[in-house]
Amino acid sequence: MTCVLVVDDEPQMLRALHLNLTARGYDVVTAEDGTAALNQLALREPDVIVLDLGLPDIDGLDVIRAVRTGSQVPIVVLSARVGSSDKVSALDLGADDFVTKPFDMNELLARLRAATRRAAPEPVRRGRVEFGGAEVDLEAKTATREGAPVHLTPTEWHLLELLLRNPGKLITQRHLLTALRGQPDHTDPSYLRIYMAQLRKKLEQEPGRPRHLLTEPGMGYRFNP
Amino acid sequence: MTCVLVVDDEPQMLRALHLNLTARGYDVVTAEDGTAALNQLALREPDVIVLDLGLPDIDGLDVIRAVRTGSQVPIVVLSARVGSSDKVSALDLGADDFVTKPFDMNELLARLRAATRRAAPEPVRRGRVEFGGAEVDLEAKTATREGAPVHLTPTEWHLLELLLRNPGKLITQRHLLTALRGQPDHTDPSYLRIYMAQLRKKLEQEPGRPRHLLTEPGMGYRFNP
DNA sequence: CGCACCCATCAAGAGTTCGTCAAGACACCG
């Protein structure tokens, strides 16, 4: 099911969009400000974002910038600002479309379809990954090392999945933390270290010298296939 | 150079678009009806199409259908029809965007940039940059020189990103310092030199004679692609 | 030629982050 993240500070608008999108078969996630939007982005990885530019905490353009630094998810901007300069800025910052309020719901839905259709060739997300002497099946939730079955806890699975689904890509510790817990508990990288250590102990051949679950000091972690 | 095919039956509109697009560095091809458009499409393989729906010979929607049977080239529809049903039809038939006349030229240009950007090859869209013998992926935070992986520290990444995201543009020392640290407390350029030296040592072929990470004495630094 | 200026490079201490061990808190289940 297509997941759409709707960001708008007006509860009324949020409700209307939620209603229409849900009726159309979308899986809808909402956020009322930029901070919540970025958190939801890390938590749910939506397939498309509907973004109002007038947010209470962060400027909409900065939200676009922030999203684009870590994701290529399509963004459809929804705004009451009619000036062309806002449109140009938003589109040049990486937004995919711009709809001015008031808008026709059918048009918005069509634009959403166009945006998701373009992004359709998603990065192939295989469920099976093999590295070192370990074999992981993300869908069956099974893992083995040297043929022997390995048991992983829910949190370990969550963390492992985030890394394995983005092979070679660095994942920020902030990103990992917001995904594991609901909020980035400002100072808790030690939390991640524990689970990375667990994963390495269970999956790496030399947990002391990891070859696939790598640390990028000061930034985050990376899965090296 | 980006090639854009403009399809419109009004000579005046064609001229206006031709003028503006050429001035923006586009390679412009024009067609006054659907038949000519499809011919041009086969001949030139444009990078993006600007299509008016009101054509004398073929209905605009049919043109979209025809284009989409053989090509994925982005289509930006330009139309005087304001009804939402036309927009929905056009978008669902495979158009990428819909602009109603009268339109703002800057907005159209921004939408064209957005359309071409999406269709750009994956590496470019993903923030991959290549220069000298080095290859940098700003999103995955990976870098290689002569194929060998290179490790960069957070500050090095930050500095490199500032330079690479503004190719050819000079970046002031002050600007770099305020970005790296919170404040230009001590406008000490020696701080920058250390990190520029690091980047050059890691990425340039001849760190002593940088060809891409250049110094502008007394001003700042510049990335030369 | 000496001087001032800016830049590049080397070296070393300070500061931060990482990996590991250990122990308490919590929920689930027999």
Added chain:
DNA sequence: CGGTGTCTTGACGAACTCTTGATGGGTGCG
């Protein structure tokens, strides 16, 4: 109620990064 497994927090040595100072090379100017 006790046992098991999981989550969460704190502490400490080790590794890494940041930051500063000092030295040397090049250029323009009096």
